[in-house]
Amino acid sequence: SAAAFENVTQGDAVYSRSSDGKIGKAIANDTIDKATCIGFARTTKTTGETVDVVTHGQLSTSGLTRAADYYLSATSAGGITSTPPTGSTHYLVRVGKASSTAQLIVKIEAPLVRN
Numbered sequence: 001s002a003a004a005f006e007n008v009t010q011g012d013a014v015y016s017r018s019s020d021g022k023i024g025k026a027i028a029n030d031t032i033d034k035a036t037c038i039g040f041a042r043t044t045k046t047t048g049e050t051v052d053v054v055t056h057g058q059l060s061t062s063g064l065t066r067a068a069d070y071y072l073s074a075t076s077a078g079g080i081t082s083t084p085p086t087g088s089t090h091y092l093v094r095v096g097k098a099s100s101t102a103q104l105i106v107k108i109e110a111p112l113v114r115n
Contacts, residue, residue, distance in 0.1 A: 001050050001051060001052045001053060002021050002022055002023050002050065002051060003022050003023065003048055003049065003050055004024065004045050004048065004049055004050075004051045005047060006025065006047055007046050007047055008025060008044065008045050009078065010042065010043050011040055011041060011061050012025050012040065012041045012077075012078030012079075013037045013039075013080055013095060014037065014040065014041055014051065014053060015035070015038055016036075016038050017033065023041075023051040025077035026077070026078065026093075027072065027076075027077040028071070028092070028111070029074035029075070029085065035111040036111055037093055037111075038108070039053035039056075039106065039108065040053065040054045040106065041053065041054075041078075042054050055106065055108070056106050056108075058099070058105060058106070059104040059106050060102060060103060061102060061103070061104055062101070062102050063101070064082075064103070065082055065098055066098050066099070066100055067097070068082040068097070069097050070097065070104060071083070071085060071092065071094055072111075073085070074087070082098075085114065086114060088114055089114075090114045091112060091114065092111065092112040093108070093110075093112070094107070094108070094109040095109075096108070
């Protein structure tokens, strides 16, 4: 857990900013720092509050496709998608697999550069 440098919502994919260790929303189309997802926000927090991060295990969420792999979104900060991001300016970051429509098995992989 660490302090948030921006508001985060429960279930947002998050990263730890390398400059100060504070938590913010991860995204796959920016710097490698922002694409290095460390987990998911356990609860909604505002700037300055301490964020607990789910780094492994099950994450309760909604709208998933059972048995689909999920990746860090390149279009929505903190979001995940079952469609791998494409394009040379995006990172490919697998974050887990849906065990049901409401449960994600969190298994975060290191960002891969898309060429």
